[in-house]
Amino acid sequence: MYLVYFVVTIREGFDFELGWASLATMTVKRLLHTRMRLNDLERSVKFYEQALGLKVTRRHTSPRGAQLAFLATPNSDEEIELCQMPVGAAPVQVQPDLMHLAFAVDDLAAFAVQLEKKGFKLSDGPTKTSSGSIIAFIDAPEGYEVELIQKA
Secondary structure, eight states: OOEEEEEEEEETTEEEEEEEEEGGGOOOOOOOEEEEEESOHHHHHHHHHHHHOOEEEEEEEOTTSOEEEEEEOTTOSOEEEEEEOOTTSOOOOOOTTSOEEEEEOSOHHHHHHHHHHTTOOEEEEEEEOTTSOEEEEEEOGGGOEEEEEEOO
């Protein structure tokens, strides 16, 4: 365990003591959500609901005027926060390979068939990894990618 004592000099001759802090016990509790900024909230909500079966748990407007929709992820407490910035904000431009979401599926081949029936196609894969898992990707709106993983 690391203990740190902070002393801040405000002006010459005046010290402000903050006391002891244990850095070893300062940790986060759990991941709550991941935020994704986008230009068209409804288009993205429709994709995540129809392609992946996610459900909107709540919607609201942020204090800065952004429209927010939170999506529940099956078998997980974490949510996905979709955020459409208010009118007048610069458009969102997602850089290639900036980030992606990854979801486990039981049978990737069967999942891909169901995606195609709904009008969605894999953008990459299926590919078998060195661990024996099978992965594939589907393009989400706004330039984001979704990885589908069938664990070995």
